[in-house]
Amino acid sequence: MFRLAHLSDVHLGPLPQLSLRELASKRVTGWYNWQRNRRRAMFGDTLSDLVQDLKTEDPDHIAVTGDLVNLATKKETVASGLWLRDLGTPQSVSLVPGNHDAYVPGALKRSYREWFPYMTGDDPLNSDGSAFPYLRVRGPVAILGVSTAEATAPFFATGTFKRGQALRLARLLETTRALGLFRVVLIHHPPISGATSWHKRLIGKQFFSKVMREVGAELVLHGHTHLDTLHWLNGPDKQIPVVGVPSASQAPGGETPASRYNLFEIEGGPGKWTLIQRERGAREHAPGVDWIRERELLADGRAIDARPREDARPAEEVPK
Numbered sequence: 001m002f003r004l005a006h007l008s009d010v011h012l013g014p015l016p017q018l019s020l021r022e023l024a025s026k027r028v029t030g031w032y033n034w035q036r037n038r039r040r041a042m043f044g045d046t047l048s049d050l051v052q053d054l055k056t057e058d059p060d061h062i063a064v065t066g067d068l069v070n071l072a073t074k075k076e077t078v079a080s081g082l083w084l085r086d087l088g089t090p091q092s093v094s095l096v097p098g099n100h101d102a103y104v105p106g107a108l109k110r111s112y113r114e115w116f117p118y119m120t121g122d123d124p125l126n127s128d129g130s131a132f133p134y135l136r137v138r139g140p141v142a143i144l145g146v147s148t149a150e151a152t153a154p155f156f157a158t159g160t161f162k163r164g165q166a167l168r169l170a171r172l173l174e175t176t177r178a179l180g181l182f183r184v185v186l187i188h189h190p191p192i193s194g195a196t197s198w199h200k201r202l203i204g205k206q207f208f209s210k211v212m213r214e215v216g217a218e219l220v221l222h223g224h225t226h227l228d229t230l231h232w233l234n235g236p237d238k239q240i241p242v243v244g245v246p247s248a249s250q251a252p253g254g255e256t257p258a259s260r261y262n263l264f265e266i267e268g269g270p271g272k273w274t275l276i277q278r279e280r281g282a283r284e285h286a287p288g289v290d291w292i293r294e295r296e297l298l299a300d301g302r303a304i305d306a307r308p309r310e311d312a313r314p315a316e317e318v319p320k
Contacts, residue, residue: 063221173211241297
């Protein structure tokens with residue numbers, strides 16, 4: 001059995017002191033949002049408690065689907081690099097960038113440089129880490145990371161998935177399918193229509209859907225929405241689960257679910273894979289991290305209780 005952990009939207013805090021030059025950009029709106037909303041919800045021990053719990057579970061690999069920072073300042077990017085190295089080695093952690101990691105022009109290049117070992121494949125295409133998708137093979141699992149991150153105008157948090165990246169992803173998915181691997185695609189923005197508001201949507205999701213429809217994958221993981229969601233995309237011969245996870249830093253009591261990560265258990269082989277999703281997260285009314293939900297994701301588009309617990313959410317409450 002291969003165990004893959006997934007967390008996202010770290011938004012590592014607190015914000016460093018910003019210069020007037022740094023604030024003279026889109027960052028001023030993000031700074032205001034942090035002070036008004038996120039400063040209280042994404043600070044304290046929430047993230048460290050979740051990471052400590054994740055390490056106790058000792059997964060075989062960790063996937064992080066973006067938004068390590070808030071305003072993509074140099075100090076934030078360097079600090080997030082230190083956080084990544086504490087989370088695990090580049091061999092054991094795979095990262096794709098989010099829109100906050102590309103908050104202003106030039107920020108994404110700095111993120112590439114600082115986090116390069118975590119955002120490159122086993123056979124990197126170039127030296128600056130900017131080539132996506134990348135491919136990593138860990139045991140029976142192929143991890144394919146794509147980038148939707150780009151600098152946007154104030155009040156926008158869209159991402160883009162273009163035709164060229166879609167063609168490269170399709171080729172890698174074909175190759176790894178022929179090798180009999182369980183294929184996991186990492187992406188920051190949800191590739192689902194209506195999954196988020198218009199100003200936060202993924203532009204080019206039709207290219208992603210076409211790749212899934214024609215070549216397929218076994219699992220798609222994303223962040224961005226700060227919600228625990230399960231959607232499905234059509235594959236060539238089965239339904240493909242598309243799973244979102246809440247922010248790893250969200251304290252209990254907010255408008256979105258509290259800090260959480262997913263632990264996927266993968267067994268079997270081509271045509272007979274089994275996929276169990278186990279969710280662990282911060283308790284809403286008590287300290288610590290506990291089980292939230294456990295379910296099996298089936299190739300026919302159903303999610304069924306895998307091992308019911310008294311504190312698990314009922315199946316009928318599972319977001320669709």
